[in-house]
Amino acid sequence: MEALENSGPELREPRVRDVGNGLKELRVSAREGIARGFFFFHTGRQIFVVHVLQKKTQKTPKTSLELSRERMKVVKRMLE
Structure with missing residues (x-):
């Protein structure tokens, strides 16, 4: 999350993947395992995380x- 906070919309693959319509996937690896966080940007650098999961399969x-x-x-x- 720190890299996302610091780099904002400029953060790209392999850390962040665009999954369409403004939704992005943050890829995080740690000793405990692999996690994915889905988020989007609102008004520039404001970040909304809408879902996080522990990755257990390839897809x-x-x-x-x-x-x-x-x-x-x-x-x-x-927000409208």
Whole structure:
């Protein structure tokens, strides 16, 4: 999260992947395992994290991606 906070929208692959419609995936590795965080930027550098999961398989679960997209829509509606 520190790299994301410091670099903002300039942070790119392999740390951050664009998954479409403004939703991004933050990739984090630690001794405890691998995690993914889904987030989006609002008004420049304001970051909204909508979902975090511990990675257990090679591919990100479709349900996590769908949940993240839905939560992003809800948050954006609230910000209007």
